[in-house]
Amino acid sequence: MESSLTGYARAEPFHTVTPLLESWALSQVAGMTVFLKCENVQPAGSFKIRGIGHFCQEMAKKGCRHLVCSSGGNAGIAAAYAARKLGIPATIVLPEGTSPQVVRRLQGEGAEVQLTGKVWDEASLKAQELAKRDGWVNVPPFDHPLIWEGHASLVRELKAALGTPPGALVLAVGGGGLLAGVSAGLAEVGWQHVPIIAVETQGAHCFNAAIKAGRLVTLPDITSVAKSLGAKTVAARALACTQELEIISEVVEDVQAVSAVQQFLAVAPACQALRASKSYTFFKAHWEGSLFPEAPQDCFSQR
DSSP: OOGGGHHHHHHSOSOOOOOEEEOHHHHHHHTSEEEEEOGGGSTTSSTHHHHHHHHHHHHHHTTOOEEEEEOSSHHHHHHHHHHHHHTOOEEEEEOTTOOHHHHHHHHHTTOEEEEOSSSHHHHHHHHHHHTTSTTEEEEOSSOSHHHHHHHTHHHHHHHHHHSSOOSEEEEEOSSSHHHHHHHHHHHHHTOTTSOEEEEEETTSOHHHHHHHHTSOOOOSOOOSSOTTTOOSSOOHHHHHHTTTSOEEEEEEOHHHHHHHHHHHHTSTTTTHHHHTSTTHHHHHHHHTTSSOTTSOSEEEEEO
């Protein structure tokens, strides 16, 4: 624990301003400038620390004595990191299929780890049960206004770096927290007209299923390889955002997503990562002027 840092931790946000880098390879594919917001360099390893860090700080101000979070990875790591900075013990509940590397990372942050259920939804029920204890607070991985408020900081950084709005934003959807936060950020900075391309893998496509049904849909199971990261039901706020902004939902197969990661890591053929998503047709149409002809010729992707 870092109790000596508690006062500082409560006063300063836990996330850092991350680099916004132009990707030559992806720009070649898209026919326009593509920027990557490098959230992988956050102290907790992902964008999750923005929202979860903010949530944990607010709960600490209210007297929270123990944090509990259900997560298959990044959200749990962010909660454990925030708890350590705040000097508060943390229990992270994970699906049984979580990798040993993630478990070790969480334990390295000083958190207790419990493995429960096959998917996140089952781990979440266990976390909610633990949170009934006196002084314990459940940290929602994605579905809370404070989480979205924290994630909105990402868009403020984009505006500071770019000045003018991008042609589109590309992001991944699990439970919908990032989507809800980015949507809030776009409204905050006056970029409501910027379309969002929200990508999921088949078998973890709760957002796409909800859009098609016009209501929240609970998937029978997570059949994608992203089993420990997907949610069977998207946040209601994420679905509501489709009524306020232009959000294009895209679903790709697991093999496309895995191939894209492999190609991206290969650096030279990294342009294939963008082709993995059918959103490439959107980029191409945008480039040719058939979509948003007045929009700036650039695009942002969260990494």
